[in-house]
Amino acid sequence: MRVHFLGVRGSTPAPGIEFVRYGGHTSSVAITRDGDAAPTLILDAGTGIRRASELCGGEAFRGTILLGHLHWDHLHGLPFFSAADRDDSRVDLFLPEQPDGASAVETIARGMSPPHFPVRPDELRGSWTFNDVVPGEREFGGFTVVTQEIPHKGGRTFGYRVSDGHTVLAYLSDHCPTLLGPGPDGLGEYHPAAVELAHDADVLVHDAQLVIEELEREAWLGHAAGEYAVELGRRCGAKQVVLFHHRPDRTDEALDAIGQRFTPPPQVTVAAQSLVLEL
Numbered sequence: 001m002r003v004h005f006l007g008v009r010g011s012t013p014a015p016g017i018e019f020v021r022y023g024g025h026t027s028s029v030a031i032t033r034d035g036d037a038a039p040t041l042i043l044d045a046g047t048g049i050r051r052a053s054e055l056c057g058g059e060a061f062r063g064t065i066l067l068g069h070l071h072w073d074h075l076h077g078l079p080f081f082s083a084a085d086r087d088d089s090r091v092d093l094f095l096p097e098q099p100d101g102a103s104a105v106e107t108i109a110r111g112m113s114p115p116h117f118p119v120r121p122d123e124l125r126g127s128w129t130f131n132d133v134v135p136g137e138r139e140f141g142g143f144t145v146v147t148q149e150i151p152h153k154g155g156r157t158f159g160y161r162v163s164d165g166h167t168v169l170a171y172l173s174d175h176c177p178t179l180l181g182p183g184p185d186g187l188g189e190y191h192p193a194a195v196e197l198a199h200d201a202d203v204l205v206h207d208a209q210l211v212i213e214e215l216e217r218e219a220w221l222g223h224a225a226g227e228y229a230v231e232l233g234r235r236c237g238a239k240q241v242v243l244f245h246h247r248p249d250r251t252d253e254a255l256d257a258i259g260q261r262f263t264p265p266p267q268v269t270v271a272a273q274s275l276v277l278e279l
């Protein structure tokens, strides 16, 4: 599989000269199967998803968009994904089944409809379906995906384990393991859902909104420290950990310094929106 990091920020986009190298778009990752010309699975629809249109090479997007949860930084790019908003697109969008029983399309429409936004999700052009996903295993966009609920803040949140039969990518973009307790090292619990998603993964893409010194003051906002991500990867035997979902005020220089905190194994990569992994 080929993994394109289209947006690597959390919370809100970060334009500006201090953010040029790692990029300012919010969370979105596109995955292309070996032998395919274009991605068939996109994880999250932050502003980075706009860049997925380039990967479609002038064609319409035909595939699945899988949302881990519905916070703005994971959804605001959706109506600006031009390869999906055209008459010949075919999009199956999935989001976590909501505890209140609201349908997938109504759940998105709560934030994407007038007066918040001019267009409703069911007004996007092309052929769209809006669906719930529940924990378990099923096929999405030609990949086998294991879904698990993980702790975050403010809305049901899922992590995903994506496999093409050869390679495994685990994706926990927003994860607050300290909600379950301090764990053995104060970084949060290495709980069964996180371990099931990450074990023996080729790549673990994980929330690194915080660093250890910020955890006490800011963990209540629902995120993990990069140190937790790396230790989870080490405990689970992940080959590579990609630190993801950088806070919007984290400059290029600050992200370089975070990358220097860690020595392999596992290999640690600080996600940039230019990153493409051939796995």
Ligand SMILES: [Zn+2]
Pocket (backbone or CB within 6 Å): 010, 011, 027, 071, 073, 074, 173, 174, 245
């Ligand atoms: Zn987020």
Ligand SMILES: [Zn+2]
Pocket (backbone or CB within 6 Å): 069, 071, 152, 174, 222
């Ligand atoms: Zn979130």
